[in-house]
């Protein structure tokens with residue numbers, strides 16, 4: 001046993017502010033309301049359903065994670081958020097078409113009470129969308145100040161003790177680090193000058209982090225990982241994590257790829273295609289937003305296979321990712337993977353995966369877990385990038401000079417060991433010699 005980290009208790013209400021009250025957000029919110037009413041179980045949530053082994057295998061100590069670490073109670077969560085559309089969460093959930101009418105009716109009043117605050121939005125960054133519920137300001141600094149005012153008002157109006165803010169808005173166009181991202185001073189000057197390199201999502205991130213609030217990015221946009229916002233997070237003590245939730249095809253990729261590599265099975269090509277018909281699919285139909293997603297989806301294999309260490313097995317893999325907008329499919333995405341692999345003496349084989357999934361059903365428990373764990377991180381005094389939350393992301397944020405960890409099983413071990421660490425429990429290495437000595 002080591003010394004536990006001092007963790008502030010999860011007392012009072014936790015406000016979860018979501019940017020973008022679309023399919024993912026409304027499925028998360030409606031789900032939490034349904035769970036509170038005993039209508040459903042939090043399936044897919046590690047924080048709510050997972051257990052954690054403590055001590056030796058012979059100790060038989062495997063509490064639920066939520067009983068082991070002090071997480072906010074689901075009954076203490078208050079939701080709010082922003083959107084460019086004026087629909088309340090009930091209307092937005094109906095529009096998203098993920099959850100059945102029968103379930104939505106049972107949580108209608110709570111959902112309808114959540115009305116989006118006017119958004120900070122600029123079509124320059126999301127070309128396929130436009131909506132009426134948008135703030136006006138004299139520059140981006142002014143818009144950031146308006147968001148800060150919204151955040152403070154939400155906290156006061158709802159009597160929240162703590163807040164978490166998560167970007168679940170549309171995927172913005174592909175952007176790279178620019179000079180105004182390099183330091184906090186340059187970023188704040190860029191806000192004053194409305195520098196085009198500062199996208200809407202960064203204005204939300206800036207507002208949250210300025211207030212010392214944890215910030216998570218569920219989408220692939222360049223957001224809080226720029227040096228300026230990292231500098232701000234170090235100053236205000238905000239924990240941050242992202243990017244792009246690991247839900248359908250990439251989740252399966254990061255399950256299969258480590259398995260192939262563990263057995264030194266070679267890979268020549270990996271062709272992934274998706275059909276998707278929700279609003280996210282429509283936004284991703286724009287080549288500039290798709291590029292952001294593509295970069296995020298393609299990173300994982302390179303890092304898992306480490307072609308520089310295994311050139312005979314993984315050099316020059318042909319990795320293709322496609323997303324096709326196909327409206328009849330709605331939120332029920334279908335993904336196909338064709339994987340060309342080779343074994344002993346180079347003999348070729350193939351693996352085909354056809355995943356008929358539901359995008360927002362896979363995403364909602366991630367939003368919940370990320371909110372609960374970010375709040376825990378904040379109460380535990382952990383600030384800046386939370387690498388232990390890589391488990392949830394396609395493009396996990398990582399410290400400079402490192403490389404990201406994409407292997408789902410290493411990510412899970414890292415997450416659980418972080419929980420053991422903060423609670424002063426022994427870390428589990430799986431060495432297990434003691435059982436045989």
Ligand SMILES: NC(=O)c1ccc[n+]([C@@H]2O[C@H](COP(=O)([O-])OP(=O)(O)OC[C@H]3O[C@@H](n4cnc5c(N)ncnc54)[C@H](O)[C@@H]3O)[C@@H](O)[C@H]2O)c1
Nearest residue numbers: 020022023024083119169170171219245247279280359363
């Ligand atoms: N569902 C998944 O499996 C999954 C996985 C990984 C990432 N994501 C990402 O999560 C995000 C949300 O996905 P979704 O399916 O809910 O999409 P969606 O289109 O249903 O919802 C996004 C919402 O964000 C709003 N929005 C856009 N820009 C905004 C801004 N600047 N301020 C406030 N609101 C804004 C839109 O109006 C829309 O209502 C997308 O970026 C998507 O790529 C989803």
